[in-house]
Amino acid sequence: MTYANQNHSQHPQLTDDSRFVRGLAQLNRIDGDAGEAVVARVGAIAPDFARYLVEYGFGDIYSRPGLGLREREIAVVAALAALGNAAPQLKVHINAALNVGVTQDEVLEVLMMMSVYAGFPAALNGLFAAQEVFDARNIDGK
Amino acid sequence: MTYANQNHSQHPQLTDDSRFVRGLAQLNRIDGDAGEAVVARVGAIAPDFARYLVEYGFGDIYSRPGLGLREREIAVVAALAALGNAAPQLKVHINAALNVGVTQDEVLEVLMMMSVYAGFPAALNGLFAAQEVFDARNIDGK
Amino acid sequence: MTYANQNHSQHPQLTDDSRFVRGLAQLNRIDGDAGEAVVARVGAIAPDFARYLVEYGFGDIYSRPGLGLREREIAVVAALAALGNAAPQLKVHINAALNVGVTQDEVLEVLMMMSVYAGFPAALNGLFAAQEVFDARNIDGK
Amino acid sequence: MTYANQNHSQHPQLTDDSRFVRGLAQLNRIDGDAGEAVVARVGAIAPDFARYLVEYGFGDIYSRPGLGLREREIAVVAALAALGNAAPQLKVHINAALNVGVTQDEVLEVLMMMSVYAGFPAALNGLFAAQEVFDARNIDGK
Amino acid sequence: MTYANQNHSQHPQLTDDSRFVRGLAQLNRIDGDAGEAVVARVGAIAPDFARYLVEYGFGDIYSRPGLGLREREIAVVAALAALGNAAPQLKVHINAALNVGVTQDEVLEVLMMMSVYAGFPAALNGLFAAQEVFDARNIDGK
Amino acid sequence: MTYANQNHSQHPQLTDDSRFVRGLAQLNRIDGDAGEAVVARVGAIAPDFARYLVEYGFGDIYSRPGLGLREREIAVVAALAALGNAAPQLKVHINAALNVGVTQDEVLEVLMMMSVYAGFPAALNGLFAAQEVFDARNIDGK
Numbered sequence: 148m149t150y151a152n153q154n155h156s157q158h159p160q161l162t163d164d165s166r167f168v169r170g171l172a173q174l175n176r177i178d179g180d181a182g183e184a185v186v187a188r189v190g191a192i193a194p195d196f197a198r199y200l201v202e203y204g205f206g207d208i209y210s211r212p213g214l215g216l217r218e219r220e221i222a223v224v225a226a227l228a229a230l231g232n233a234a235p236q237l238k239v240h241i242n243a244a245l246n247v248g249v250t251q252d253e254v255l256e257v258l259m260m261m262s263v264y265a266g267f268p269a270a271l272n273g274l275f276a277a278q279e280v281f282d283a284r285n286i287d288g289k
Numbered sequence: 290m291t292y293a294n295q296n297h298s299q300h301p302q303l304t305d306d307s308r309f310v311r312g313l314a315q316l317n318r319i320d321g322d323a324g325e326a327v328v329a330r331v332g333a334i335a336p337d338f339a340r341y342l343v344e345y346g347f348g349d350i351y352s353r354p355g356l357g358l359r360e361r362e363i364a365v366v367a368a369l370a371a372l373g374n375a376a377p378q379l380k381v382h383i384n385a386a387l388n389v390g391v392t393q394d395e396v397l398e399v400l401m402m403m404s405v406y407a408g409f410p411a412a413l414n415g416l417f418a419a420q421e422v423f424d425a426r427n428i429d430g431k
Numbered sequence: 432m433t434y435a436n437q438n439h440s441q442h443p444q445l446t447d448d449s450r451f452v453r454g455l456a457q458l459n460r461i462d463g464d465a466g467e468a469v470v471a472r473v474g475a476i477a478p479d480f481a482r483y484l485v486e487y488g489f490g491d492i493y494s495r496p497g498l499g500l501r502e503r504e505i506a507v508v509a510a511l512a513a514l515g516n517a518a519p520q521l522k523v524h525i526n527a528a529l530n531v532g533v534t535q536d537e538v539l540e541v542l543m544m545m546s547v548y549a550g551f552p553a554a555l556n557g558l559f560a561a562q563e564v565f566d567a568r569n570i571d572g573k
Numbered sequence: 574m575t576y577a578n579q580n581h582s583q584h585p586q587l588t589d590d591s592r593f594v595r596g597l598a599q600l601n602r603i604d605g606d607a608g609e610a611v612v613a614r615v616g617a618i619a620p621d622f623a624r625y626l627v628e629y630g631f632g633d634i635y636s637r638p639g640l641g642l643r644e645r646e647i648a649v650v651a652a653l654a655a656l657g658n659a660a661p662q663l664k665v666h667i668n669a670a671l672n673v674g675v676t677q678d679e680v681l682e683v684l685m686m687m688s689v690y691a692g693f694p695a696a697l698n699g700l701f702a703a704q705e706v707f708d709a710r711n712i713d714g715k
Numbered sequence: 716m717t718y719a720n721q722n723h724s725q726h727p728q729l730t731d732d733s734r735f736v737r738g739l740a741q742l743n744r745i746d747g748d749a750g751e752a753v754v755a756r757v758g759a760i761a762p763d764f765a766r767y768l769v770e771y772g773f774g775d776i777y778s779r780p781g782l783g784l785r786e787r788e789i790a791v792v793a794a795l796a797a798l799g800n801a802a803p804q805l806k807v808h809i810n811a812a813l814n815v816g817v818t819q820d821e822v823l824e825v826l827m828m829m830s831v832y833a834g835f836p837a838a839l840n841g842l843f844a845a846q847e848v849f850d851a852r853n854i855d856g857k
Numbered sequence: 858m859t860y861a862n863q864n865h866s867q868h869p870q871l872t873d874d875s876r877f878v879r880g881l882a883q884l885n886r887i888d889g890d891a892g893e894a895v896v897a898r899v900g901a902i903a904p905d906f907a908r909y910l911v912e913y914g915f916g917d918i919y920s921r922p923g924l925g926l927r928e929r930e931i932a933v934v935a936a937l938a939a940l941g942n943a944a945p946q947l948k949v950h951i952n953a954a955l956n957v958g959v960t961q962d963e964v965l966e967v968l969m970m971m972s973v974y975a976g977f978p979a980a981l982n983g984l985f986a987a988q989e990v991f992d993a994r995n996i997d998g999k
Contacts, residue, residue, distance in 0.1 A: 185839070188843070189839055189842055189843075191846070192823070192842050192843075192845065192846045192849075193823050193826075193827060193842050195827070195921075196823075196827050196830070196838065196842065199827075199830070199913070199917060199918075200835055200839075203405070203909070203913045203917070204405045204835060207909055207913070208401060208402055208404070208405055208909075211398060211401075211905075213394045213395060213397070213398045214394075214395050214398035214399065214402075217360075218359075218360065218363050218395065218399075219398075219402060221360050221363055221364050221367075222363050222364060222366075222367035222399045222402055222403075223367070223402065223406055224364075225363075225364035225365070225367045225368045225371075226367045226368050226370070226371035226403060226406045226407060227371075227406060227836065228368070229367075229368035229369075229371055229372055229550075230371055230372065230406075230407065230658070230799075230836075231656075231658035231659060231800075232657075232658045232798070232799035232800045232836075232837075233406075233799060233834075233836035233837070233840060235836075235839075235840070236406075236835075236836040236839070236840075252355045252356075253355060253356050253360070255355070255618070255619050255622075256353060256355045256356035256361075257356065257360075257364045258619075259350060259353075259619060259621070259622050259625075260350055260356075260361060260364055260365065261364075261368060261550075262350070262550075262622070262625070263345070263346045263350055263550060263551050264365055264368050264369060264372075264375075264378075264550045264551065264552060265368060265372065265549070265550045266513075266545075266546075266547060266548045266549045266550045266553070266659075267547050267548065267626055267630060267662075268548060268653065268656075268658075268659035268661075268662040269550070269658075269659070270622065271611070271615055271626075271661075271662070272659065272661070272662075274615055274618050274619050274622065275614070275615075275618075277618065278617070278618040281618075327555070330559070331555055331558055331559075333562070334539070334558050334559075334561065334562040334565075335539050335542075335543060335558050337543075337637075338539075338543050338546070338554065338558065341543075341546070341629070341633060341634075342551055342555075345625070345629045345633070346551060349625060349629070350625075353621075369552065371834075372515075372552075372942070373516075373940070373942035373943060374514070374515035374516045374552075374553075374941075374942045375515060375550075375552035375553070375556065377552075377555075377556070378551075378552040378555070378556075397902070397903050397906075400903075401903060401905075401906050401909075403834075404834075404906070404909070405834060405835050406834045406835065406836060407833070407834045408797075408829075408830075408831060408832045408833045408834045408837070408943075409831050409832065409910055409914060409946075410832060410937065410940075410942075410943035410945075410946040411834070411942075411943070412906065413895070413899055413910075413945075413946070414943060414945070414946075416899055416902050416903050416906065417898070417899075417902075419902065420901070420902040423902075469981070472985070473981055473984055473985075475988070476965070476984050476985075476987065476988040476991075477965050477968075477969060477984050479779075479969070480965075480969050480972070480980065480984065483771070483775060483776075483969075483972070484977055484981075487689070487767070487771045487775070488689045488977060491767060491771070492685060492686055492688070492689055492767075495682060495685075495763075497678045497679060497681070497682045498678075498679050498682035498683065498686075501644075502643075502644065502647050502679070502683075503682075503683075503686060505644050505647055505648050505651075506647050506648060506650075506651035506683045506686055506687075507651070507686065507690055508648075509647075509648035509649070509651045509652045510651045510652050510654070510655035510687060510690050510691060511655075511690060511978065512652070513652035513653075513655055513656055514655055514656065514690075514691065514941075514978075515942075516940070516941035516942045516978075516979075517690075517941060517976075517978035517979070517982060519978075519981075519982070520690075520977075520978040520981070520982075536639045536640075537639060537640050537644065539639070540637060540639045540640035540645075541640065541644075541648045543634060543637075544634055544640075544645060544648055544649065545648075545652060546634070547629070547630045547634055548649055548652050548653060548656075548659075548662075549652060549656065655976075656800070657798075657800035657801060658799075658800045681760070681761050681764075684761075685761060685763070685764050685767075687976075688764070688767070688976075689976060689977050690976045690977065690978060691975070691976045692801075692939075692971075692972075692973060692974045692975045692976045692979070693768055693772060693804075693973050693974065694795065694798075694800075694801035694803075694804040694974060695800075695801070695976070696764065697753070697757055697768075697803075697804070698801065698803070698804075700757055700760050700761050700764065701756070701757075701760075703760065704759070704760040707760075771973070772973045776969060776970055776972070776973055779966060779969075781962045781963060781965070781966045782962075782963050782966035782967065782970075785928075786927075786928065786931050786963070786967075787966075787970060789928050789931055789932050789935075790931050790932060790934075790935035790967045790970055790971075791935070791970065791974055792932075793931075793932035793933070793935045793936045794935045794936055794938070794939035794971060794974050794975060795939075795974060796936070797935075797936035797937075797939055797940055798939055798940065798974075798975065801974075804974075820923045820924075821923060821924050821928065823923070824921060824923045824924035824929075825924065825928075825932045827918060827921075828918055828924075828929060828932055828933065829932075829936060830918070831913070831914045831918055832933055832936045832937060832940075832943075832946075833936060833940065
């Protein structure tokens with residue numbers, strides 16, 4: 148398959164280790180302690196999956212240069228609020244959005260927009276999750 | 290309810306007309322002809338709903354100052370790709386994203402990210418929709 | 432389990448045949464030709480499943496006395512429009528709603544409401560489905 | 574766009590205030606204290622969104638004359654049970670349904686129907702939510 | 716409808732009682748106490764629906780000969796993890812999978828696969844549910 | 858993070874190339890021409906994503922030893938039918954299931970089960986997809 152080989156040749160040959168190391172650094176930059184806590188928690192039951200999450204999610208995808216971290220987190224908060232079935236991950240990524248420079252007001256705007264695309268319950272539950280995250284950060288002095 | 294009155298006082302009293310006019314201008318800026326086509330199509334069966342779409346979706350939400358149009362469209366493309374059940378709207382908003390300054394590469398990044406949050410089928414179907422939109426714009430010389 | 436036996440004793444002992452016969456009569460009353468076409472189509476690949484659909488869906492559930500057929504179809508149209516992933520069934524049930532006395536305007540109201548609970552794309556796609564159904568019935572002279 | 578202007582002319586020019594006032598009255602009629610509690614809760618984090626919920630959800634949509642409140646709440650309970658990702662809103666609307674004259678038995682019928690259209694888990698979780706709502710109302714003497 | 720009659724003739728005429736009895740035996744084999752607890756809980760609010768769950772879900776579907784119980788539970792765990800909106804049922808069926816011979820490692824593999832088809836949050840929440848189920852069984856000495 | 862390092866040490870250090878090569882072989886075994894067609898199609902718009910699909914989906918996940926390919930495809934067919942929003946991928950995986958030894962009857966059983974967990978429309982649309990796949994294979998003489 149030519150397209151794949153062509154594409155492949157643009158990438159230095161990475162061992163899994165470099166993907167893992169790069170992903171872990173990216174995860175820490177974005178999610179801080181909360182991200183590492185998720186990885187540790189899933190590592191306790193499925194260590195390979197913790198590795199995939201770091202390697203694929205953060206080493207491959209989040210490390211790509213073509214889109215800023217602010218934009219990436221705006222996309223993720225929107226998607227998880229719209230789906231409405233992954234409350235813990237939504238909170239992790241509202242935190243992550245704030246960590247990479249999205250403001251609280253911008254998070255609220257993203258969530259309010261979801262009323263148009265996924266309905267008011269999705270927006271409301273997203274806003275309530277944001278309030279929990281904002282409150283916890285205030286207590287932590289962030 | 291004090292909060293609502295407080296909030297309300299920050300807004301000039303708008304007639305529905307001003308919401309509609311403002312929304313229609315915003316819709317045209319974002320979606321161009323495609324947006325107006327959707328409004329006309331729904332107006333043929335449910336004229337009040339065409340008005341709500343313009344007034345609430347574009348006059349109220351999209352006209353808010355707290356988040357850029359680029360970020361708004363990134364959020365919407367992400368959400369619709371993740372939900373995976375609104376193919377026509379996803380295409381309208383991939384177009385809209387390009388109209389407000391999101392690049393083709395950024396659209397692809399947003400869609401690839403959805404593989405992590407909503408699975409590879411959601412990302413794949415989003416990418417195929419993007420290709421259709423990109424191709425149509427190339428033919429139109431945009 | 433006492434509750435089940437108690438409950439059971441209120442029901443005459445029905446053979447599967449009576450459930451099927453009752454369900455088929457109810458299906459014809461509600462969905463007309465469209466319902467029978469669905470049953471025939473699924474019967475071609477999975478005959479037992481066609482039987483379950485008639486027996487459980489229509490013989491058990493739709494034949495219950497506690498809610499009118501109008502209300503039942505309003506509920507189904509709302510649910511299928513909100514889910515947004517079952518377009519053929521949504522059209523069958525918009526037709527069914529009209530067959531049991533829901534007016535075209537009431538169908539449109541139900542679909543517009545879904546903008547609040549499942550987002551504008553769900554409502555829009557529901558309205559476009561309704562237009563197709565209304566148009567087809569006009570051609571058929573219903 | 575002619576259709577919109579035509580449609581618009583059928584509506585008296587409403588200020589936002591009249592939409593808000595009308596929506597709040599409708600919200601109180603339907604949801605009682607639970608509705609106002611939701612509005613107050615969202616108002617604490619996003620006051621504009623509390624206003625939109627009242628204005629659009631209740632001032633625009635729920636105030637439309639073409640469908641009875643009983644039918645509206647049947648539609649909403651069905652949709653939220655089918656989606657299965659908005660448990661708090663489902664409970665608010667089971668309560669609302671009872672407030673506008675849907676009987677407990679009718680609520681149960683709507684939820685049982687969802688087994689056919691969204692699966693038994695959606696129906697079961699809806700029935701458990703209904704039991705919580707019924708129990709709370711019994712304690713409150715409603 | 717010939718197909719249905721043909722199909723029907725392959726089935727001995729069963730009374731509802733035989734479907735219920737067969738379903739209850741199957742439910743006990745698969746879900747053990749947890750299944751009966753669910754049936755009792757739903758029976759308290761909607762006794763007919765408890766009966767349908769046993770008759771249709773277990774008497775009709777789970778009792779079919781064409782697919783092993785191991786494969787059936789693998790399918791159900793995958794579907795419920797992918798949907799991500801039925802946490803209690805997912806746990807019941809992780810338990811059921813273990814009861815019918817799916818190993819803990821196989822359950823984890825099924826859940827990890829869902830990262831590809833429904834996203835990492837669906838997989839993660841499935842894995843956390845599995846850990847709860849595995850832990851509870853360890854305490855119970857299973 | 859100890860768990861990850863421990864886990865990592867059980868894996869030989871793989872370059873990306875070995876993941877890609879292994880994934881492509883697995884993809885061809887499972888999906889045959891249809892899989893390669895999907896990879897080529899996505900490669901035309903997002904070559905890196907075609908690589909991720911092969912590397913992560915097939916090189917990492919499908920190549921794991923802990924679950925048979927038959928069971929993996931049963932899980933995927935169930936999940937995609939339940940989600941109901943990825944029709945092209947459902948057909949690819951019904952084909953894949955047949956390729957790895959799941960029988961047509963077993964595919965039908967998996968899809969019928971989804972009526973219990975995701976509703977009759979999900980099951981029906983899955984059965985109709987299966988019929989298309991079965992018919993195409995008959996024409997191809999498989």
